[in-house]
Amino acid sequence: MFRLPTLRLRLLASPSSCLRRGASRQSARAEQIFKSKKDLPKTSWTSSRAIDELRASLGEDTISTDDEDLLRHGYSEWSSINIDQLPVAVAYPQSTEEVSTIAKTCQKYKIPMIPFSGGSSLEANFSAPYGGMSIDFTHMDKILSLHADDMDVVVQPSVSWMSLNEEIKDSGLFFPVDPGPSAKIGGMVGTSCSGTNAVRYGTMKDWVINLTVVLADGSIIKTRKRPRKSAAGYNLTNLFIGSEGTLGIVTEITLKLTVIPQETSVAVVTFPTIRDAAAAASKVMRAGIPVAAMEIMDDVQMGVVNKAGSTTKKWKEMPTMFFKFSGTKAGVQENVKLVKAIAKTHKSGDFEFAVDAQEQKTLWSARKESLWSMLALRREGDEVWSTDVAVPLSRLPDIIEVSKTELDSLGLFASILGHIGDGNFHESIMYNSKDPKERAAVEKCVKDMVDRALEMEGTCTGEHGIGLGKKDSLLKELGLDTVNVMKSIKGALDPHWLMNPGKIMDVPS
Amino acid sequence: MFRLPTLRLRLLASPSSCLRRGASRQSARAEQIFKSKKDLPKTSWTSSRAIDELRASLGEDTISTDDEDLLRHGYSEWSSINIDQLPVAVAYPQSTEEVSTIAKTCQKYKIPMIPFSGGSSLEANFSAPYGGMSIDFTHMDKILSLHADDMDVVVQPSVSWMSLNEEIKDSGLFFPVDPGPSAKIGGMVGTSCSGTNAVRYGTMKDWVINLTVVLADGSIIKTRKRPRKSAAGYNLTNLFIGSEGTLGIVTEITLKLTVIPQETSVAVVTFPTIRDAAAAASKVMRAGIPVAAMEIMDDVQMGVVNKAGSTTKKWKEMPTMFFKFSGTKAGVQENVKLVKAIAKTHKSGDFEFAVDAQEQKTLWSARKESLWSMLALRREGDEVWSTDVAVPLSRLPDIIEVSKTELDSLGLFASILGHIGDGNFHESIMYNSKDPKERAAVEKCVKDMVDRALEMEGTCTGEHGIGLGKKDSLLKELGLDTVNVMKSIKGALDPHWLMNPGKIMDVPS
Known part of the structure; x- marks a missing residue:
């Protein structure tokens, strides 16, 4: 029995307004997919x-x-x-x-x-x-205990990072890892995710104090007690983070928190080329300016923001950088000045600052919801391939420039955006899923980008994980001996390969 | 054949001037020990x-x-x-x-x-x-490549963190993890160490991009390529960090670097009690003031600094905090002001600032060489037991106060000092190694402190590791099931238990 209205509601549990706008088309697509599952x-x-x-x-x-x-x-x-x-x-x-x-x-x-x-x-x-x-983990969505004086919080896997920050804001603390709006802490541990704040605050692995994990045989372990720092035995916490559920099932997470900055400022600035934008980003990092976030969006993605209409302003459809500055009032002013000077040497336009907290929020949401904004623009039969790589900082202008040229040559609706201060960026390509030639072209384009990142001593994924999709790339990136070490560990903790089998590495035949 | 002069020279490879001062006595001790090894x-x-x-x-x-x-x-x-x-x-x-x-x-x-x-x-x-x-690794002491634009450096295990920073300083970059002056990168990876900068910059696990590791069977793996961020497969880098050589032998390390701050300021301030000092430290953290370092030293340890004579000034022998502030000129001034205000509410004395870079260096060295300063004060037959624990931030005033009272009741020369912003502190106790009763009393005092830390949801070691000494405490801290996971991993990578056997966990019988 198909109860599609319910399905639609569930699929729409994302906070993205763009996704909500795509609702009627989505339910039709879901129905079609569902019927095709013979x-x-x-x-x-x-x-x-x-x-x-x-x-x-x-x-x-x-x-x-x-x-x-x-x-x-x-x-x-x-x-x-x-x-x-x-x-x-x-x-x-x-x-x-x-x-x-x-x-x-x-x-x-x-x-x-x-x-x-x-x-x-x-x-x-x-x-x-x-x-x-x-x-x-739908029913395991509680904040179990906030220890404001210890600057940590214990949560269940289905707590979303956005609702966590909403609920604890009166403590003056926040959890800084900010992936897609609908992500929840359990999955964020699984994929070792990050987000726009990573350039300042680091990634998931830097913000977990301990994990409660159910192992393959049902035994329950805790990886650490609750100190912010420890050198006691193997770092199991960081082994489970990013293991995508292949080593155990995380059921409770203690997260570090940090103090909400006094002042935040958000600015948008264009550059004549994507290379200029990327080069400016590298210089900002090299100068040690503690930006709170630094995001790049290409001309296509700015067009998506305009079409999605989530901000009142129409943006120039040019390579653009979004900056977030935070700290004390004096610190923010100082950092803005330093970044402006670097941007100018790369032919930037003028910095446009959000006028108030609401506009800051809207602007940042426009960036964060970029994938959903793109999904909302699909026509019948379209799919979006979204993927990420990361490279050493100095190689960023090169890889972004070549990748952009290759994307453009596909002749498809495709964009680049990314967490440029980490050397991490995303490609999103819309294609007709019913056209095998088009899918093959997209696949080649993505694989070429990944190979290019690996040639530059980069990684096939900065924050999305390996899943089913990038097992070959992982092997290419690290080699058989390294992947075999991962397999040994997997085999030791899960001898029957029952924990999320087939992810990260193939099940032994 | 005993060639003690050579032995002495080797033992004295530490940069510590205090250690040099202890040289003649040390060689006599070494001789005695050596002869006793029947x-x-x-x-x-x-x-x-x-x-x-x-x-x-x-x-x-x-x-x-x-x-x-x-x-x-x-x-x-x-x-x-x-x-x-x-x-x-x-x-x-x-x-x-x-x-x-x-x-x-x-x-x-x-x-x-x-x-x-x-x-x-x-x-x-x-x-x-x-x-x-x-x-x-004496002969593997090279900086293999500095990638200044990528803000990383590739080194061999015998590079010391101090010489690394000296050699790369013209790039404007530095490596911020600062344990004891004689530590080298290989061992720093092994014990997942940290140091005074951890409160601002984090610990070893936050600063390693990849490792080259020789496994038990001689195969060579690299845990990652060279991106600053990756979500590709298991985090083997952080599994090897802190594994104390029990999983593989690290032969090459790529470290993240960061930009040397424009301005640094070092200040010393006394408090009437150690509880006041610890409480002030907790408040500084909770206020989110980005101090570069925040160290506590008790009255005894200040006496050691005076006796060691490495600074020209005579310090009050009272509970004291050493602060390091860094950043831009404006940022440093702002932070100093904020910290002073908090310290005042805890009855601090006046802040005494180092007048120039040389005095800053001398002051900080006095703190960093505290263990060697203490070692230099030993009489014939004395040993120093130095150990560390870490607890959640809010428990710090409690544990430090009780531990200090217990130390004092031993009637021995014993001090507390620590990285108080991380909830991490050290006890150093001098005792007569020939008096079994004295050793037993010291052992009990240390164990009681560890147990107290565990009761407070802390850890038996914040930065020294488990080694041979804390295996029982690790078991008490994490429980048999968690230690068994570590054992499974050990067994999977080193089936014959040949890699540094007997450390972290017992060899299976």
């Missing part, structure tokens, strides 16, 4: 036993086998890759202990386990190539 | 074969079995713990490939391998409880 997995005998046992011990509602639910947990229209296989069931645990029970049962019946939180990852990180149980 | 390990048949093979393939000088060399690589007067066993040989490789050859040979003959760089660790991290081959 081979929804049949529940095997072992899966049925596992589901029955879990329903008996945890309650009927804990396990769903509803078709829509399976689709929503195995397919994502944001993902570069989708596969036919879906999970066979979705579990909705309420506690770490319930996750442990689920893991024990899955272990008993040898059923894959795939954690699911915000569902906004881009490399099919939560897809179910071997079927199995999707473990959705 | 059971220097006899080289077994397999070890002899391994040594012969390595000498044949890498050259006679690559492997030393000189008694002094063995002592220097198995014993440390700085360490809280020493054991009777020494390594059976010391290897001096010149390259990653030579380390690989050594590992292959050790693997073939099942000989433990123990990496050695600065030799300044405090928890017997490089001791040789199972004998084996100490691998000394």
